[in-house]
Amino acid sequence: MPYTVLAVDDDPVQLEIIGTVCSSLDQTEIEFLRAETLTDGIKMCDQRSVDLVLIDHFLPDGTGMNLVDHMHALNPETPVIVITAHESAVDAVEFLRHGADDYLVKPLKGSDIQRVILRSIQRSQELREGGAFYDVVAAERDGSLLLNSLSDTMRSVLSVLGRSAAGTANVLIEGESGTGKEVLARAMHRVSSRKDGPFIVVNCAALPESLIEAELFGAKKGAYTGSTADRKGRFQEADGGTLFIDEVGEIPLSMQVKLLRALQFKQIEPVGSNTTVNFDARIVAATNRTLKDMVDHQEFREDLYYRLRVIGIQVPPLRERKEDIPLLLDSFLQRFAESNGKVIEGVSQEARQCFMRYNYPGNIRELENTVESVVVLARGTIIRRGDLPSHMQFETELNVAGCLDDEVQCDDGNSVLDARLRAFERELIREALDKAEGNQSKAARLLGIGERRLRSRLERLGLRESSSE
Known part of the structure; x- marks a missing residue:
C-alpha cells in the first residue's frame, strides 16, 4: 500500500513544493493529497486513511492547531507537522503541547520536507515491527x-x-x-x-x-x-x-x-x-x-x-534527547498538579528555558522529582524561574555563559556577557548572605548597597528571600 501524505495550505506554491518532494522519493510509493482550507483538510482526514499530515499554521478558516487536535482525537499515531512562517521557541512548544510531531519554517526547503517524511515512514515501520510491545509500553507508568x-x-x-x-x-x-x-x-x-x-x-x-x-x-x-x-x-x-x-x-x-x-x-x-x-x-x-x-x-x-x-x-540519557523535555515536562506538570490539588496554568518562558538547558544527571527520574517539588512549592499558577531549585538556575546560567567558549550563540535574548555577569552576581550575593547568616540587612552592608536594592536583585535573579532584621 502507498504511504499517504496530506498537505493543507492555502498557498498553491507550498503545496506544489511538497508534492514535488513526495514524487521524487524512491524509497517508497507515496500518494499525495492536498487541501487549501482547514475544513477540507479535516474532511479528508475523516474520509481517508492518512499516514502523515503537513498543515500551515494559519489558514483562512482556522489554525493548524485545530487539525492537530482533531487528528490526535481521531488517530494519535498519525504524525502531524505544522508549517509556520516564524521560528519561535514559544510557538514550537505550543505545537508540541498540542501533539504535533514537528514543525517546518517557511520558506520550505526540499531537504527539510524529505527529512520529516522519511522519519515518519521509519516510525510507521517501527510501530508495525513493535506490534503489541508498543501497546504494552504505553500501558506502563510513563x-x-x-x-x-x-x-x-x-x-x-x-x-x-x-x-x-x-x-x-x-x-x-x-x-x-x-x-x-x-x-x-x-x-x-x-x-x-x-x-x-x-x-x-x-x-x-x-x-x-x-x-x-x-x-x-x-x-x-x-x-x-x-x-x-x-x-x-x-x-x-x-x-x-x-x-x-x-x-x-x-x-x-x-x-x-x-x-x-x-x-x-x-x-x-x-x-x-x-x-x-x-x-x-x-x-x-x-x-x-x-x-x-x-x-x-x-x-x-x-x-x-x-x-x-x-x-x-x-538507552540514551535525557541530555542527548532534549527534544523530549517539553513533552515530559508538561505531562509531569499535569500529573502532579492533579495529585496535589494545585492549579498550574503553565510555565514562564524563562523557566522553560531553564528546564531545557539543564543537563539532568538523574535523567527522567530527576526531571520527574524536580517537577513534583516545583509544583508543591509553587507560589502561583505560573511556574517561574525563581520556583526552580537554585542548583538548576545556577547551572543553566553557567551553560549560557559557556556559550562563548563553545562558539554557540545564546538564544534567550541575553548576551553572553549578561549571562556571565548574572552568574557572577548570583554567587557574590550568595556569599554575602552566607557570611551574614541569611540576614539581608547585614548582607547589603557587606555588599555596599541598600537593602531595598538587594531585595530587588534577589527577586531579579530568582533567589529565595532570606530572613532580615
Missing part, C-alpha cells in the same frame, strides 16, 4: 512518554526491543540511572511468550556481597548464619517467566563465574547444597555502567558479558 519520543535514537531502541520481545534470547539494557530501563524490561516480559509467568527483579547494587549468591541461587537451611529454612533463589522464583537482573555490573568477580555457568547450562546450585536445580527463565539484565570498559579493565568477565549481551540495548 510508558507513553517513551513511545512518543521525538528522538530518533530512542525510537530505534523501541524498535529493537519490540522485535526481540517475543524471543528467548538474553537482553542487556545499558543506560544511566533514571532512563527507564526497568519500564522497558517489564514491557518486554508482558508481550513475550512468558507473560503468564513471573517477572522477578533482583537489584545487585542493593545487596551486600555476602548475600548475593544466596539471593540469586537460593540456600539450604543452615547454609549461613540466620538461615533457618530452605529458601528459593531468584532464578527458581523466575522459572517460567523473566528474571530482571538490575545493576548486573555490581556483581563481584568471584560470583560472575557462577552466574556464567547458570546462564550457560540453565542450572543453579543453592548455597549449602550439592544438588543442581534446573530453571527455565529468560534473562534481562541492566546496568548504569559501561560493561565493555569494565571488561577492558578486567573488572567484568568477557565471556559473561557476551553471554548476557545476546541482544544489546543502549
Whole structure:
C-alpha cells in the first residue's frame, strides 16, 4: 500500500513544493493529497486513511492547531507537522503541547520536507515491527512518554526491543540511572511468550556481597548464619517467566563465574547444597555502567558479558534527547498538579528555558522529582524561574555563559556577557548572605548597597528571600 501524505495550505506554491518532494522519493510509493482550507483538510482526514499530515499554521478558516487536535482525537499515531512562517521557541512548544510531531519554517526547503517524511515512514515501520510491545509500553507508568519520543535514537531502541520481545534470547539494557530501563524490561516480559509467568527483579547494587549468591541461587537451611529454612533463589522464583537482573555490573568477580555457568547450562546450585536445580527463565539484565570498559579493565568477565549481551540495548540519557523535555515536562506538570490539588496554568518562558538547558544527571527520574517539588512549592499558577531549585538556575546560567567558549550563540535574548555577569552576581550575593547568616540587612552592608536594592536583585535573579532584621 502507498504511504499517504496530506498537505493543507492555502498557498498553491507550498503545496506544489511538497508534492514535488513526495514524487521524487524512491524509497517508497507515496500518494499525495492536498487541501487549501482547514475544513477540507479535516474532511479528508475523516474520509481517508492518512499516514502523515503537513498543515500551515494559519489558514483562512482556522489554525493548524485545530487539525492537530482533531487528528490526535481521531488517530494519535498519525504524525502531524505544522508549517509556520516564524521560528519561535514559544510557538514550537505550543505545537508540541498540542501533539504535533514537528514543525517546518517557511520558506520550505526540499531537504527539510524529505527529512520529516522519511522519519515518519521509519516510525510507521517501527510501530508495525513493535506490534503489541508498543501497546504494552504505553500501558506502563510513563510508558507513553517513551513511545512518543521525538528522538530518533530512542525510537530505534523501541524498535529493537519490540522485535526481540517475543524471543528467548538474553537482553542487556545499558543506560544511566533514571532512563527507564526497568519500564522497558517489564514491557518486554508482558508481550513475550512468558507473560503468564513471573517477572522477578533482583537489584545487585542493593545487596551486600555476602548475600548475593544466596539471593540469586537460593540456600539450604543452615547454609549461613540466620538461615533457618530452605529458601528459593531468584532464578527458581523466575522459572517460567523473566528474571530482571538490575545493576548486573555490581556483581563481584568471584560470583560472575557462577552466574556464567547458570546462564550457560540453565542450572543453579543453592548455597549449602550439592544438588543442581534446573530453571527455565529468560534473562534481562541492566546496568548504569559501561560493561565493555569494565571488561577492558578486567573488572567484568568477557565471556559473561557476551553471554548476557545476546541482544544489546543502549538507552540514551535525557541530555542527548532534549527534544523530549517539553513533552515530559508538561505531562509531569499535569500529573502532579492533579495529585496535589494545585492549579498550574503553565510555565514562564524563562523557566522553560531553564528546564531545557539543564543537563539532568538523574535523567527522567530527576526531571520527574524536580517537577513534583516545583509544583508543591509553587507560589502561583505560573511556574517561574525563581520556583526552580537554585542548583538548576545556577547551572543553566553557567551553560549560557559557556556559550562563548563553545562558539554557540545564546538564544534567550541575553548576551553572553549578561549571562556571565548574572552568574557572577548570583554567587557574590550568595556569599554575602552566607557570611551574614541569611540576614539581608547585614548582607547589603557587606555588599555596599541598600537593602531595598538587594531585595530587588534577589527577586531579579530568582533567589529565595532570606530572613532580615
